[in-house]
Amino acid sequence: MIDTPDVIDNNTENAPNTLDKTIQTLRPEFYEGAKSCRRAVLTPQNPLDLSYDLRAAVARRITKTAAKPDDLLKEYPVPKDKALLAFSNGESSEDPKLAMLAKHVDMIASEPDKASEKHLSDLQSVGFSVPQIIAISELCAYACFQIRLTHGLSLMKASA
16 A cells, blocks of 8 residues: 555645645545545556556656656655666666556656557557556556646645
8 A cells, every 4th residue: 555645645734724725624525536546546456467566656757747746756655676666767678568668658648649549559569458558547647637736736825
């Protein structure tokens, strides 16, 4: 289980009684939904042979594309596996499966409108199953959501 705080927790903890606290108090369903989503994509009951380390590495790689990634990176554990650590830091890999995953994740993080059926078949060609590709897509969407949520909360703070 990933026990690091997320964007909402970090913002609430660092700025109690502000707009961030509103998310927990006035929108508890959103807060709980975000927590459930986090658990579902990072530490699901059935990981589909996508290790928790790999999931954290994907989230960290996407997070590095944020304008200010440092605080967001604290939300995801650092992979213990050296190849996944390199992957999470945006490095290329000689492993065909990790190389294709990196290409896909980078495209989703920076140019999601370029996604096509070919990208999905490329992932299948290196051994990812359809359920795994769906799980990876959910994880990518979650990490991108966290980046946007952080940016939105920072704009709200700036205007408060």
